[in-house]
Amino acid sequence: MKAQTNLLEQADLSRPVRHFFNKTAKAFGQLHVDRALHLQQINAQTAKLEELNVKKKKKIPVNANELFAGIEKIKEAQEEQRRQIALAKDKDLVAEARQTAEQVMKMQIAQMSFQFSRFDPIE
Secondary structure, X not given: OHHHHXXXXXXXXXXXXXXXXXXXXXXXXXXXXXXXXXXXXXXXXHHHHHHHHOOOOOOOOOOHHHHHOOHHHHHHHHHXXXXXXXXXXXXXXXXXXXXXXXHHHHOOHHHHOOXXXXXXXXO
16 A cells, blocks of 8 residues: 555656556455455354354252241241331331421421532532
């Protein structure tokens, strides 16, 4: 290519010779594009073949009794449920909801809103 550009820079070349060199350069450029496309297609097809050739692992069946029905796990879950129920009974949910509602009613709109600025630093 460099030799060709050096020849084109010479002023004493006739128009048909310059035309021939330009057509040749264009053909070389098209060949480079075609080669790049073909290499890309080959790489994609190779990756696809490798993906298809990967052997699947044989699935091992899971013993449902070991995973889900352990006595210890069931007892732990029941104890956790009893603890959660006891915590819920200790709370007076109605009074707590009323207190929260009263606090919200007393608040002004300005206290409930926050104004952001794009110049505020991010923490």
